[in-house]
Amino acid sequence: MLFTTEEIQIIREQALEMDKHRRVSPEMLRTIYDHRLFHLFVPDELEGRMTTLPEATRIFQESARIDGNLGWLVTIGAGGGFFAAYMSAEISRRLFAHREAVIAGSGMPTGTARKVDGGYIVNGSWKYCSGSTYATTFTANAVIDSGSTDHDAGNDGASLTRVEPEIRSFILHPDQVKIVEDWNAFGLRATASHTISAADSFVSSEMTFSLAESIEYEEEAIYQYPFLPFAQVSFAAVAAGIADHFLEAAESLAMQRNRSALVFDKLNKCKAALEQALSTFYETVEDSWRELKRDGRLAEDTEAGVTAASLAAVQAALSCGQHVFPLLGLSAAMEDTEVNRCWRDLQTACSHALLRND
DSSP: OOSOHHHHHHHHHHHHHHHHHTSOOHHHHHHHHHTTGGGTTSOGGGTOOOOOHHHHHHHHHHHHHHOHHHHHHHHHHHHGGGGGGGSOHHHHHHHHSSTTOOEEEEEEEEEEEEEETTEEEEEEEEEEETTTTTOSEEEEEEEEOOSOSEEEOSTTSOOEEEOOOOEEEEEEOGGGOEEEOOOOOSSSGGGOOEEEEEEEEEEEGGGEEOTTOOOSOTTOGGGGSOHHHHHHHHHHHHHHHHHHHHHHHHHHHHHHTTOOHHHHHHHHHHHHHHHHHHHHHHHHHHHHHHHHHHHSSOOHHHHHHHHHHHHHHHHHHHHHHHHHGGGSOGGGGSTTSHHHHHHHHHHHHTTSGGGOOO
């Protein structure tokens, strides 16, 4: 077990207040910093604690089992270490090599950037930037403003060809962004997944990168893992951890309220289904990691298998809430109960676009 009994107790005791006030507690952040959980995918030479994907996945699940907000923030924060492969070693050291370093940002290209001498002028807004209130660095994707989206392919201007926009990632300091506190979701309330915006922010060329161009730390296997299945594996582990906590809280409540045998039968069936899905999930992740270490890449069918196992694990986790929650009675409908908080966190986590089967 990564966390001490005392750490778990403190975080769970503070969970209700974090949920009510929609902010992470200093004690929970301190625990994350102490274990260097935001640095799970940061190279050791940058004061990281580089971790294999299978091991990190179990850490994500364990964190989420303690508290959904903890699991989500650890997973998102650790994922920012992926960007070290796309930055120069000098920039990476500046951004990652200290205890409280963590990136928040968005992958959606909802900003624009205009080229100027020495860099770019960036404008835009980006939603769902988890960890925004304590991030030491922000990253955001923006479309490069070329002045035109069409190209005149004919002498008379009658024939126009659509040009694909260029997208780059921009590294922003906290004083270059405004946090719009609009994260009002009913679950994962303490994740500070707010919108950030930038207005005429100058970003030097060295503080930009392309996700199509890996330039550093090629010896680190995690940076060779395809990003989509990497993200799906990470989020699936969070969903599983929250489901674990939900089932624990549901069983406790059912015992307190002397619920019928039907409730406990459903609980046991959900536990078994989740365990089976997670067994396949972890076996698939570990097999993919061995393949990556052996071949330096994943085959397409392996990627597809990882995605399928991740989505199956998420569906099993979500089903726990869907099948058990309605059987718990009105007491579970109260927002200040542990089981209600877990249920809301589970619904919210599983709503992520990468985890939906539509």
